[in-house]
Amino acid sequence: MIHLQEIYESLIDQIVDKGYAVGDAFLKEDTLNGLFNQLLTLQESDKMKAAGVGQLTEHEVNKSIRGDKIHWLTKNSKLPFEQLFNRQIEAYSAYLNRSCFLSINDFEFHYTCYPPGTFYKRHIDRFQSDRSRILSLILYLNKDWKKGDGGEIVLYPHNEPEVIIEPKWGRMVCFKSDELAHEVLPTKVNRYSITGWLKSVNSENIIQLID
Numbered sequence: 001m002i003h004l005q006e007i008y009e010s011l012i013d014q015i016v017d018k019g020y021a022v023g024d025a026f027l028k029e030d031t032l033n034g035l036f037n038q039l040l041t042l043q044e045s046d047k048m049k050a051a052g053v054g055q056l057t058e059h060e061v062n063k064s065i066r067g068d069k070i071h072w073l074t075k076n077s078k079l080p081f082e083q084l085f086n087r088q089i090e091a092y093s094a095y096l097n098r099s100c101f102l103s104i105n106d107f108e109f110h111y112t113c114y115p116p117g118t119f120y121k122r123h124i125d126r127f128q129s130d131r132s133r134i135l136s137l138i139l140y141l142n143k144d145w146k147k148g149d150g151g152e153i154v155l156y157p158h159n160e161p162e163v164i165i166e167p168k169w170g171r172m173v174c175f176k177s178d179e180l181a182h183e184v185l186p187t188k189v190n191r192y193s194i195t196g197w198l199k200s201v202n203s204e205n206i207i208q209l210i211d
């Protein structure tokens with residue numbers, strides 16, 4: 001059994017080194033299964049809704065840019081596996097704050113499904129109008145993902161060759177929201193994940209929004 005702190009250390013070393021990290025043991029199997037079953041339940045009850053592009057007044061659905069369906073998680077969930085997820089995100093954020101002098105004080109995550117034929121074109125996750133997103137984090141929930149299923153994430157680090165990552169069960173990808181361009185290649189099967197951001201919300205961000 002690998003200690004969680006070792007996993008956090010490895011992720012942080014990679015982020016400092018390359019601007020992104022890939023890890024395969026961020027959550028326990030029970031938690032992954034709970035989250036995955038909840039995603040399927042949301043999908044069956046038609047609670048997954050088309051995601052938007054841009055933010056606030058710019059909000060619009062544009063299938064030529066992204067085709068995923070999403071449902072936001074809440075911080076006061078009563079579901080034990082969502083509580084475990086939230087707690088682990090808090091622990092990871094605290095670890096990041098201590099070791100990288102960051103000031104993460106908030107987070108937001110949604111369940112995500114890309115139906116067959118959908119993708120997300122190359123983009124950067126931080127909005128011009130809201131600079132609170134510090135790190136992007138995606139946790140993949142694709143049991144039995146195999147080559148040919150598609151839906152890989154492609155990262156475009158500055159001055160380096162692109163990196164293609166398979167969206168396999170339990171895998172976590174984490175990167176700096178303000179600088180790393182990335183895209184989701186077209187998927188041939190339903191592609192499941194939890195996607196979110198570790199945020200630093202402060203008065204500066206709020207003034208930005210009011211301006």
Ligand code: OGA
Pocket residue numbers: 120125138152153182183184193195
């Ligand atoms: C996003 C995104 C990548 C992925 O939602 O902003 O880029 O692999 N997701 O799902």
Ligand code: NI
Pocket residue numbers: 123124125136182
């Ligand atoms: Ni993105």
